[in-house]
Amino acid sequence: MPPLDEGTPLFVQIAEQLADDIVDGVLAEGARVPSTNELAAFYRINPATAAKGINVLVDEAVLEKRRGIGMFVASGARERLRAGRRRRFAEQYLDPMLAEAKRLGIDTDTLVSLIQGSSWHNGGDTP
Amino acid sequence: MTPVISATALGRRYRDQAALEDVSLAVEPGTVTGLLGRNGAGKTTLMRIVAGQEFPTSGTIAVFGEAPAENEAVLRRMVFVREEQAYPDLRVRHAIRVASWFYPNWSEELAQQLLADFDLPLQRRIRKLSRGMRSAVGIVIGLAARAELTVFDEPYAGLDAVARQLFYDRLLADFAEHPRTVVLSTHLIDEVADLLEHVVMLDRGRVVLDAPADDVRGTAMTVSGAATAVEEFVADRPVWHRQRLGARASVTVAGPLEAAAQARARALHLSLEPLSLQQLLFHAASSPADEKVSA
Numbered sequence: 001m002p003p004l005d006e007g008t009p010l011f012v013q014i015a016e017q018l019a020d021d022i023v024d025g026v027l028a029e030g031a032r033v034p035s036t037n038e039l040a041a042f043y044r045i046n047p048a049t050a051a052k053g054i055n056v057l058v059d060e061a062v063l064e065k066r067r068g069i070g071m072f073v074a075s076g077a078r079e080r081l082r083a084g085r086r087r088r089f090a091e092q093y094l095d096p097m098l099a100e101a102k103r104l105g106i107d108t109d110t111l112v113s114l115i116q117g118s119s120w121h122n123g124g125d126t127p
Numbered sequence: 128m129t130p131v132i133s134a135t136a137l138g139r140r141y142r143d144q145a146a147l148e149d150v151s152l153a154v155e156p157g158t159v160t161g162l163l164g165r166n167g168a169g170k171t172t173l174m175r176i177v178a179g180q181e182f183p184t185s186g187t188i189a190v191f192g193e194a195p196a197e198n199e200a201v202l203r204r205m206v207f208v209r210e211e212q213a214y215p216d217l218r219v220r221h222a223i224r225v226a227s228w229f230y231p232n233w234s235e236e237l238a239q240q241l242l243a244d245f246d247l248p249l250q251r252r253i254r255k256l257s258r259g260m261r262s263a264v265g266i267v268i269g270l271a272a273r274a275e276l277t278v279f280d281e282p283y284a285g286l287d288a289v290a291r292q293l294f295y296d297r298l299l300a301d302f303a304e305h306p307r308t309v310v311l312s313t314h315l316i317d318e319v320a321d322l323l324e325h326v327v328m329l330d331r332g333r334v335v336l337d338a339p340a341d342d343v344r345g346t347a348m349t350v351s352g353a354a355t356a357v358e359e360f361v362a363d364r365p366v367w368h369r370q371r372l373g374a375r376a377s378v379t380v381a382g383p384l385e386a387a388a389q390a391r392a393r394a395l396h397l398s399l400e401p402l403s404l405q406q407l408l409f410h411a412a413s414s415p416a417d418e419k420v421s422a
Contacts, residue, residue: 008344008345009341009344009345010321010340010341010344011341036303037300037303037304040299040303041296041299041300041303043321044295044296044299044321044322045299045321045322046159046299046321046322046323046324046340047299047302047303047306048157048158048324049321049324049340049341052341091390095390095393096393099393099394099396103396
């Protein structure tokens with residue numbers, strides 16, 4: 001069971017973990033997502049909280065309800081989520097990295113060469 | 128929606144001791160509400176009044192819209208499982224059968240499954256059971272009753288962590304299949320925090336917090352880092368608690384922190400950590416009585 005952290009509302013965390021699975025392709029477009037009760041049992045949370053998390057993604061048109069069958073990943077959902085995350089990338093990842101680099105006295109050139117030298121950049125899949 | 132439980136300015140005094148003071152709250156149907164607080168905060172008194180086992184000295188209580196005391200119509204729709212529940216001298220299987228007669232929505236199938244889950248000896252007299260087993264009998268009855276209002280008051284005396292988790296899992300699973308109104312009183316707050324939809328916190332007989340569980344997360348944050356930066360950051364915020372170690376400080380402030388404040392904290396190299404429900408209770412209970420925690 002993935003750990004849930006304090007602070008962030010639980011329903012937001014449920015929505016984010018489902019969104020992660022869609023972005024990673026674990027949940028393919030058109031696939032059925034776990035029901036509210038399945039999510040509640042898995043994460044050991046209140047079913048109303050799980051439903052609220054699912055509704056966040058329904059409002060964003062990432063999930064769609066098919067009456068009587070369940071909840072499914074909408075077509076185009078993965079790309080919509082990726083576009084949204086690209087927009088937030090600088091704020092969420094670059095800004096903290098630049099702040100830490102400044103604190104440690106790493107200048108921009110060094111930073112660029114670090115990025116170019118990283119195993120990720122070289123196509124490896126272990127950092 | 129009409130609340131299942133509705134308390135208005137409820138008070139209960141024992142001689143010159145006030146167990147409850149000016150308690151007003153509403154429990155909505157189909158929710159799991161946590162009634163939290165330290166031992167002696169008034170949780171049991173409140174639940175006994177809800178269950179019609181005790182009278183308030185002031186204010187009013189309504190359950191399903193009616194006064195619960197000696198009200199058969201209300202009491203049949205409610206199951207109340209208390210800590211260290213006393214049972215007549217019966218064998219386990221007889222106690223279960225007697226309970227099945229009383230509750231109209233009783234599920235024998237669930238009862239049998241739970242008896243097996245908790246490994247209860249059906250032929251043994253309840254008096255001869257261990258404390259934990261006696262608690263398990265209460266849990267079996269409380270869940271199998273499937274009562275519209277299910278009230279658990281610290282139902283797990285003597286149960287170990289594994290058995291408590293079994294209780295939470297079975298409660299959640301059956302609640303999902305058969306929605307009802309659940310009130311769970313406990314001081315093991317972090318264990319149940321994620322199960323709750325609504326939180327009511329009592330301290331010294333008063334309600335100090337009454338909010339949706341989602342809103343409670345982020346009610347307060349602990350900010351730590353270099354003391355000068357921490358003090359700069361918290362300057363215009365209500366401070367709950369201060370700690371200092373050399374040049375480092377750790378200060379708890381009222382939240383939630385908006386995105387701009389979080390970005391500023393990062394720029395100042397401060398770490399932010401939200402308070403858990405358990406920590407919130409600690410602060411609510413140690414702050415002056417007139418200072419309410421608002422979420």
